[in-house]
Amino acid sequence: MDRNSAIGLFLMAALLLIYLQFAPKPTPESADPAKTTAAAKASANTPGAAPAAPDSVALARQLGSFAAAAQGTAQTMELKNDLLTVSFSSKGGQVQAVRLHKFKTFFGQPLDIFDAQSAKIDTRFRTTDGRQVKLSDLYFRAEPQGTEALRFVADVAGGQIEQRYSLAPGSYEVGYQLRFNGLNQTLAQEALTFTFVDNVRQTEQDRKQNRNHTAINRYLVSGDHTVLFEASESPEEITVEEPLKWAAHKHNFFIAGIIADNAFSSGQLNSSVDLNDSTYLKTLSSTLKIPVTDVQQGKANFRFYFGPNSLDLLKTVAPEFDRNVNLGWGLFRWVNRFVVLPVFHFLEQFISSYGLIIVLLVVLIKLVTWPLTYKTYESQAKMKVLKPELDAIKAKYPDDQVKQQQETMKLNQSMGVNPLSGCVPTLLTLPILFAMFQFFPNAIELRQEPFLWARDLSTYDEFLKLPFELPFLGSHISMFTVLMTLSTLAMTYQSNQSNPSAMQGPMKFYSYLMPLIFFFVLNSFAAGLTWYYLVSNLVTMAQQAITRRFVDDDKVRAKLEANKVKNKDKKPSGFSARLADAMKAAQEREAQAKGAPRVARTDSDAADLDEEPGTGAADISPKKPRKTRRS
Structure with missing residues (x-):
């Protein structure tokens, strides 16, 4: 490993560490009024506590002409297909629970993306006499419409509130319609408020990763897409004053979202974290405004999506809904979406083991990037051949750095050597490197896919459980990370042995230190990622051994001497x-x-410098005009 390659490696490592640690994680506030209120409501509904009997006088005072529908008995109804079961309560006529059939939690429990204890959907509206009424205040009459649809009706104020739900076979989408029939004189001309409060439960092995990948996404009619900061541990809030197309609560690998056929007129999105709460990871809250004319004119049509965070599924749900799959930003997302995922999905048609698919993915990427890798090895060979001349320059001008650089540059130009050619090819592979760091922790294809001793390639492999927690390392040892670190050290040793004089002193020490630093950084990363880099290191060492058979030092020296003769009278131009x-x-x-x-x-x-001899035009120092003495 020569000096230029080392610079490229360290620059790449620095960029990677900055990328991984870019976002600050502020300390959560000690008291959040919203969470305190939510906790108070939760305790008020604690099982075993006898609900207060409704007071007809109080209800009439609170709900006015809607009070007649505020008494009744709650019933639970279901819509079910092969993918999910959606439960509804006749009190409010709203979604109460959603269970996904084809998925389990990491701990083997049924996966409820939504349940009555942790989440709640509600809609409130204002009447012309100034009262605030919530759908959860009212009891609805349930009317099944075959096996795929359900209708809830509440007779109020001389009219009806109607809610319709539908669930098609093989779909994760639940159709939803909200109608206010015959209530134009009772309903105030003010937007209805749809609320979705979601206390997210842990479903994956790594609680921290599960929490840090949980957030709210939203998409505006204007085309803007924004996500609340995923890894934040302090309250986050976005207020939207323009129409929204959809909002989605992303639970790492699963989504609970709502999409409007028209649009929500505005909204507010909030997230908060209580690190002392062992039950919930994060609290997500979406407040969306529904235009009153939509519910009066039969245009309040929506779709809920309760399902996996899979790119192939989401890209057909709504515009930009696939943005919920965090594949990185900019070029990194492009690499994952149009290169890595298509290759991954192609290979899984023929191979059932995702560990083997990762091996083939490495091999394919290495074959594609081999020309860049060969350029790096060729540059290393050139610098190795020129080492005696470079050492002679340093010995001749030991205290003059500028002169050393000048003479080194002249030597490189005469020999036709570009010193940057050793690190530039390495830097060109950075998009793939960063893309992989986003792909493996977010690819639902790897979720709960075992390989060797790893139970789940989407999270760390807990090969050794520690009885205590170590700083920067955690309470476990990942064997894939250990093997990746050892392979990186072996690759560094192999490179240094092939060119002993190229890496000396502190640079040589740092070349061995960096893999140890990455061991601590990657110990809690997805096993799929560390397995990928373990295989990548092994393939790279094989590439190095093969390439050295084609890059002969004597041939390289002969080529450089030929360049020296060819460039003897050539003048530097351009950047040189x-x-x-x-x-x-x-x-x-x-x-x-x-x-x-x-x-x-x-x-x-x-x-x-293309100047006339003796003119002194190369002097960059400004000269004062010479004064002429008068006689």
Whole structure:
């Protein structure tokens, strides 16, 4: 590993660490009024506590002409297909629970993406006499419409409130219609408020990862897409004053969202975390405004999505709904969506083991990037061959860094060597590197897929459980991370042994230190990711061994000598010429600062800069006009 490759490696490592730790994690507030209120409501509904009997006088005072529907007996109804079961309560006529049939929690329990204890959906509206009424205040009459639809009706104020739900076979989408019939004189001309409060439960092994990948996404009619900061542990809030198309509560690998056929007129999204709460990971809350004319004119049509956070499914649900799958941003998302995922899905048609699919993915990527890798090895061979000349320059000018750089640049130019060619190919592979860091923890395809000793490739493999927690490491040891670290150290040793003089002193020490740092960073990352990099390291070492058979030092020396003859009379141009000017100017400034005589420019120097000999045009220091003495 030569100096340029090392610089590329360290730059890549620094960028990666910055990328992983970019977002600050502020300390959560000690008291959140919204959470306190939610807790108070939860305790008020604690099982075993006898509900207060409704007072007809109080109900009439509170609900007015809607009070007649505020008494009754709650019933539970269901819509069910092969993918999910959706439960409804006749009190409010709203979704009460959703269970996904084809998924379990990491702990083997049924996966309820929504349940009556942790989440609640409600809608409130204002009457012309100023009263606030919630649908949860009212009892609805349930009317099944076959096996795929359900209708709830409440007779109120001389009219009806109607809610319709539908669930088609093989679908994660629940159709929803809200109608206010014959209530134009009773309903105030003010938007209805739809609320969805969601206390998210842990469903994955890694509680922290589960929480940090939980957030609210929303999409505006104007085309803007925004997500609340996922990893935040302090309250987050977004207020939207323009129409929204959809809002979605993302639970790492699953989504509970609502999409409007028209639009919500505005909304507010909130998330908060209580790190002392062992029951819930995060509280998500969406408050969306429904135009009153929509419910009066039969246009309040919506769809709920309760299902997996899968790109192939989400891209057909609504515009940009697939943004809920966090595949990174910009170029990294493009690489994952149009390169990694298609290859992944192609391979899974023929191979059932996702661990083997990852191996083939590594091999394919290495084959595609082999030309870049070969360029790196070729650059290393050139620098190795030039090592004696470079050492001679350092020995000749031990205390003059500028002169060392000038002479090194002249040597590189004469030999046709670009010193950046060793690290640029490495940096060009960065998009794939960063894309993988987003792909493996967020790909539902890997969720609960076992391989070797790993139970789940989407989270860390807990090979060794520690009886205590260590800083930066946690309470476990990931064997894939251990093997990846050892393979990285072996690859570094192999590279250093092949060119012992290229990496010396502190640089050599840091080349071995970086893999150890990454061991602590990646110990809690997805096993699929560390398995990927373990295989990648092994393939890279094989590539190095094969490539060395084609890159012969004697042939490289002969090629460089041929370049030297070819470039003998060639003048620097473009960036090289500008760099030479800058170095000469720096040398002159340094000489002037030390009080040394000005460096004389030769005619050959002037020729290098396309100047006329003896004109002094290369002097970058501004000259004052000479004063003429009057006689």
